[in-house]
Amino acid sequence: MRTTAIVCLALALPIAATVRAEEEPAAHASHLTPYESDVRLISVEREAGTPARFVLTVDVAMPEPMWKLTVDSVGRPDETGRVVVKLSGERPEGSLPQVITMTRARIPLGPLPVGDYLVDVFVRTPPHPHRRVGALALRGTR
Numbered sequence: 001m002r003t004t005a006i007v008c009l010a011l012a013l014p015i016a017a018t019v020r021a022e023e024e025p026a027a028h029a030s031h032l033t034p035y036e037s038d039v040r041l042i043s044v045e046r047e048a049g050t051p052a053r054f055v056l057t058v059d060v061a062m063p064e065p066m067w068k069l070t071v072d073s074v075g076r077p078d079e080t081g082r083v084v085v086k087l088s089g090e091r092p093e094g095s096l097p098q099v100i101t102m103t104r105a106r107i108p109l110g111p112l113p114v115g116d117y118l119v120d121v122f123v124r125t126p127p128h129p130h131r132r133v134g135a136l137a138l139r140g141t142r
Contacts, residue, residue: 037134039121042104044138051111059102060123060133066092069105072124081117083109089125112140 038061047053060069072086085107109119117138122130 038123039134039136040102041136053111054109056107056109056119056136058105058107058121058136060087060089060105060121061100062089062103062123063100063125064092064096064098065101066096067101067103068092069103069123071105071107072130074107074109077112077115077117081115083117083119085119085121086130087121087123089123091125114140114142116140 040059042057042059045055045057047055062069068090069087070090072088073084074086075084077083087105087107089103107119107121117140119136119138121133121135123133124130
């Protein structure tokens with residue numbers, strides 16, 4: 001009988017510790033720092049037509065001057081208003097100084113309903129996969 005009680009107690013302790021760990025509140029942040037973004041919004045253009053179609057012009061920080069950016073894909077807004085944009089960078093020929101340089105890209109968003117949007121921008125520099133370079137918060141109004 002005594003052995004059975006000790007075994008049951010030994011098996012119950014890890015379960016009790018797990019339950020207690022789940023009940024502890026999450027730690028709260030004591031500081032907030034701005035997100036460093038490698039993308040800057042230059043303009044939002046409204047193209048003629050009904051419904052209105054929008055084109056973003058952005059500058060993206062690239063590792064050297066004279067990179068070319070092309071649009072790989074522009075996703076449709078999800079239920080939260082997030083739009084994923086994927087760009088690819090083409091490295092210039094020859095040897096250039098390693099200087100962070102802003103490179104311009106035009107992103108066709110198309111028509112958008114009234115609402116709030118987060119345009120999440122990813123850039124691929126071959127042979128590397130796409131990486132997030134920043135996000136732009138936009139509001140569509142009438």
